[in-house]
Amino acid sequence: MVAECFLPQINGVANTVRHVADRLLARGHELLIIAAGPGPDTYNGVRVLRARSFGIPGYKEIPVGLPDPAIERAMAEFKPDLVHLAAPFVLGAYGLRSARRLGVPTVAVFQTDLAGFARQYPWFAKADRGCWAWIRRIHSRCDRTLAPSSSAVAQLVQEGVPRVHHWGRGVNLDLFDPSHRLEAWRREISPDGKPIVGYVGRLAAEKKVKRLAELSELDCHLVVVGDGPDRASLETLLPNATFLGMRRGTDLASIFAGLDLFVHTGEHETFCQTIQEAQASGVATVGPAAGGPLDLIRPGETGLLFEPGKADSLRQAVSHLLDNPDLRTAMAAAGRRRVQTRTWPAVVDDLVDRHYAEVLAGIATVRRAA
Structure with missing residues (x-):
């Protein structure tokens, strides 16, 4: 190899x-x-x-x-x-x-x-x-x-x-599993009980993480996992988000399972493994209508797709799922079922x-x- x-x-x-x-x-x-x-x-x-x-x-x-x-x-x-x-x-x-x-x-x-x-x-x-x-x-x-x-x-x-x-x-179905959800971690991240929306990945230009700024006015707490050259500028752009740095193994798995919604922001993904890991963790997903996410997210069933070039499209998708917790729960279960054979x-x-x-x-x- x-x-x-x-x-x-x-x-x-x-x-x-x-x-x-x-x-x-x-x-x-x-x-x-x-x-x-x-x-x-x-x-x-x-x-x-x-x-x-x-x-x-x-x-x-x-x-x-x-x-x-x-x-x-x-x-x-x-x-x-x-x-x-x-x-x-x-x-x-x-x-x-x-x-x-x-x-x-x-x-x-x-x-x-x-x-x-x-x-x-x-x-x-x-x-x-x-x-x-x-x-x-x-x-x-x-x-x-x-x-x-x-x-x-x-x-x-x-x-x-x-x-x-x-x-x-x-995807590692033993590692990425809903059972790794930790309520203590959720209370620490969001003590007021607001839904937790997360991004996991490299903090670099091609990942378009700055799009998370569209979510700043929504009633949720944003968690950013990962590191990269854009971290400092993103911390300035997203002052209310929690930046957790690079996480791996069971630590990362518990973060995935603890999310209410997972968001991937960039359209240059040939696959997008983090979406699949979120689905395995029993979390509804939002991703761009481009590249690998088109295969992974069934709109309305396992999550929602947003239009990368359309202003406010990401915010609207996330807002819709934040306002509909029952739909999020159904999508999370459907996503978990979809990855069972993978x-x-x-x-x-x-x-x-x-x-x-x-x-x-x-x-x-x-x-x-x-």
Whole structure:
């Protein structure tokens, strides 16, 4: 597995790689993980080869891996049957090159809307077409590309990427569960008993967290979980919100379960795992009518969608659910039911038994360079 992000980073790419690795190990497969940046050199007994890396403005804590001849040497020594490329861009492109030179089939997982993110930063604003050209070049040379949502599949096809298939994401139903709701925490956060509305995620421009300012006049208490370069400006913009910083594990699970409503603000999500975690926690959800949330939220059944470009759309959606607690409760229960079959073991089994198996059988693959 070649991963643009892995532990100690905590994000969608790193978490997916971790869950895939866990299940592959449980099924008896042998692994080698190649990842960017400093970090542990083993994971659950698996060697993690760390590539040289650098940080980019606004994302210095997320390393960008550099080409390294040691990667191909390690790959040749390991003799893999298949190379899994997690969100390939820089390190992944070199991993792809190495795999093709070695004649090893590849499965690439598209997981990050890099072009959409680039448009949010002045120094990358004009790089979106270049990003897509590079993404198309990488994925066109892979035997199969997997995308986590119908929106991401359509986007890749529109950009000319061939052999694109849908592969979703799992959720830990034991960790994210309504039983982790703590009334003591709720009283601490909202002593006056107002509904608690929460956001969980990176505090950065592409997440559009500043949209939470639309909720400032609503009768609720706002909780913001996560960290990032925009935290200071958001604390100024949202003086009445409670900022809890980065939370993980059971601590994060109890926060999710303690919410009355979960809101995701940004439209550049290829999936949006936090919506799925909120649903597993038995919480109604509000998200943008764009990207991954379109697959996760059934409007009127498990939550509501807002129009990202329409003023007051987010506020209206949240206000409607705050005014209708019975509807929130029904949506929360429906959301929990919707994710019951989306366990990580089931999702990774589908990856192995369908996608890996078909690529290894030579179904719809590319001819690799010798």
